[in-house]
Amino acid sequence: MTTARPTTRSKALAAAATTLVGALLITSCSTASSGASDASASDGKTNLTVSLFGTFGYEEAGLFDEYEKQNPDVTIQYESTQGENNYWPALQTKLASGNGAADVQGIEVGRIADVVANQGDKWTDLKGTPAGDQVANYPEWKSAAATTEDGKVLALGTDIGPMGLCYRSDLLGQAGLPTDPAQLAARLGSWDDYLALGREFKAKAPAGTAWMDSAGGFYNAIVSTEEEIYYDSSGELVWDSNPAVKKAFDTAATAAAENLTAKLEQFEDPAWDKGFGGGAFATIACPAWMVGYIKGKAGDAGAGKWNLTSLPGGAGGNWGGSYLGIPKSSKNTEEAAKLVKWLTDPEQQAKVFGVGGNFPSNTGAFDLVSGATDEYFQGAPIGKVFSAAAEAAPTQILGEEDAVVKSSLVQSLLSVETNGVSPADAWQAASKDLANQIG
DSSP states (O other): OEEEEOOOOGGOOOOOOOSSSOOOOOOOOOOOOOOOOSSOOSOOEEEEEEEEEEEEETTTTTTTHHHHHHTTEEEEEEEESOOHHHHHHHHHHHHHHHHHHOOOEEEEEGGHHHHHHHHTTTTTTGGGGGTTTGGSSSSSHHHTTTTTTSSSOOOOEEEEOOOEEHHHHHHHHHHTTSHHHHHHTTTOSHHHHHHHHHHHHHHHHHTTOOOOOOOHHHHHHHHHOSSSSBBBBSSSSSSOOHHHHHHHHHHHEEEEEEETTOOOOOTTHHHHHHHHHHEEEEEEEEETHHHHHEEEEEHHHGGTTTEEEEEGGGGGOBOOOEEOOOOOOOHHHHHOOOOOOOOTTTHHHHHHHHOOOEEEEEGGHHHHHOOBGGGGGBOOOOHHHHHHHHHHOOOOEETTTTTHHHHHHHHHHHHHHHHOOOOOHHHHHHHHHHHHHOO
């Protein structure tokens, strides 16, 4: 699960554990330019602009077209930015100027604490809109994370990110390792077991194939199973004193130093995208939303090669899970809120899961997806795997600088992979960088 960091300004964001919980997300093709729209298009229709990052799954599931058919007086212009690290700074510029933001904007879970603490004057309070009724349909922690201390709800959740392990069964088979999900899980009682199996794989791996994609992704998978990561429950920044962070960093650095990774930067390196179909790596820790990403990048040629099992030890983790908000600069607040409400209804969230794997955050959709399977992943019971991961996930504490800390540590791990920097020096480099950025 995820909860917002309980800052002195926003103690109300601390969330309780729930029984079912769960990017920087992925890529999608742009279909329109972003920017706040006029109240109506030239033909008299309301023109809604939607600007997101990565693959939220709405276009892929045909939801924008479906909404336009149900609402003939509305047209939707949509775009998605390749990486959230590019998307967010550009959105901040638009919000600061009060011009250029879309009617509906995506907010990554790592940004929501900052939005709630510092941007309450730039986002619409959804409680007073048609979207307000949706708030009660979320796990308490999910809605609380987007709620200010004075009760404003600045965004609605799109998904949560329960995690599993995606793997190329053909590559594991060529290396003489188990390919059946249950048999593979039996060999993976811990992250250390995962590294040990990676060493076995390396000894017999097909040419040009690494055990995992990246040290940064591996690190993020490990810390995503923790409750306390970069901040503690009092709101103090503790990344450098939290033993769980250091252990995760060292474990990932070991994988890098032993050449168990393909040395690829997730979401930024084009070779990473190609690696899903080209056999550059055999395994990747994958939140539910990455199922759709793998399909898109591996394409038809990857069908029947990928499979899914649980994380080592059956651990529960949450990586990602985003929100939809309406900037105050929107001239179409009412219609935008209707769209946000509809997109986050159980039926629509279930459709998105069926297409891209984004696990619902609306509790009404949980039963709708629990029995889902995926033929692309050899009929894997994705609903069962991700539901179990969600149930096992801890309640996480989010902070305003989570994304900054994570990015710095991931970049330092990349230096171990690509430049041969020692793990100790990489940690020190991250410490110096973060001291300059956030103190």
